[in-house]
Amino acid sequence: MADTTSRTAGDGDERAESLIADLDAADTEFERLRERVDEYGVDALDRVAGACEQVDRLFERYEDRATDYDDFQGYVEFQDTFVEFVADLPEDLPARDAFEAADETFQRSRLKEKHFEQAREDLQPARELAQLYQDWQDVRQRYSDARYAVAQRLETIETRIADLEQTLEWGEADLGASVERLRDPIETYDGAVREAFTDLRRDAPARETLDVLAAAADEPLLDARRPPSRLLEYVHEHEVGEESVTKLLEYAGYSNSKLSHYVDDPAAFQRCVAANETYLDRLDAGSLTVGWPPPAAEELRWWADAAESVVRRFAPEDVVAALRVVRELTHDAEYGRLQTAAVARAELGERERERLRNGAVEADLAAAREARDLLVSALDEHPPLEDRRT
DSSP: OOOTTSOOOTTSOHHHHHHHHHHHHHHHHHHHHHHHHHHHOHHHHHHHHHHHHHHHHHHHHHHHHHTOTTOHHHHHHHHHHHHHHHHTSOTTOTTHHHHHHHHHHTOSSSOOHHHHHHHHHHTHHHHHHHHHHHHHHHHHHHHHHHHHHHHHHHHHHHHHHHHHHHHHHHHTSOTTSOTHHHHHHHHHHHHHHHHHHHHHHHHSOHHHHHHHHHHHHTOGGGOOOOOOHHHHHHHHHSGGGGSOHHHHHHHHTSOHHHHTTTOSOHHHHHHHTGGGHHHHHTOOSGGGOOOSSOOOHHHHHHHHHHHHHHHTTTSOHHHHHHHHHHHHHTTSTTHHHHHHHHHHHHHOOHHHHHHHHTTHHHHHHHHHHHHHHHHHHHHHHSOOGGGSOO
């Protein structure tokens, strides 16, 4: 068991301290009850608890009838049932004599409420064991919940540590670096590919536009949403698929009567196209742009290769050339320094920069690491239930 007097998170994480204290307390109660449970065995206590539940059901069913002077049948049924119940109890059942004592109390020619009261007193030793079993189940759940809470807090702390370490890394970046060397080519390409895609959705057949997006979805690095299958099939199988996405969106606003002048099956158009109006309306070149700040060199290099295979399907050569310029940036010896500076400048607000200057980030990191160590120690000292005896 843990020594709670020697373990404290200082000013690092009061929540961690509280959760560890809860786990220590649950462990102490677990050990206290285990000593008592081991005297009888969990299975034996389980059987006692089950027997007490059966008695409760019998009392609930028969007490009013067995004590009713006019219900002789109820009295007989109860006595026969209770005698049979006690006879069927295992010989080695803990507190079996309590059930036998209750049975003896009921061996009368007439039963009254006081006899049931006496039987309940007779059964008290068995009920105490049943309560012990329930307490054991409760403390096991309490222990499990407390350990889970500590594990969850550990995950939160580890995430915070990673964030603080990242902030410190950004704080070491050259925030005054001339990142335009990366920004200008990237913004040139991003602007060009957005314009090319706008032309595509305005001028090209919808089936071509959706084929481009389907190809993008086949490239995991591009994180593009695949066109709905029903929509894709429709534009390939119907003449209206020769119209542009812009025109399809216009048609989607038409009434069925007006739409019938432009498509051969207005109902099918409504099911396949109009039903996906939001998807079509939001189509853009987002998955084919780099964005700012840019990713690490290797990630951008692989991404550019995947993007080029799609961009060349619809964009002019100058757009593809601009993408190649971006990819070449990743071979620049200064890319890593400039990319880190760009990310740091984007991520670090004035508050974070002040915290870096006054040492608050380092202090928080030290406290978080201390809390992590305490949480890890607590989990090591308190193994999962399946690894504990009983």
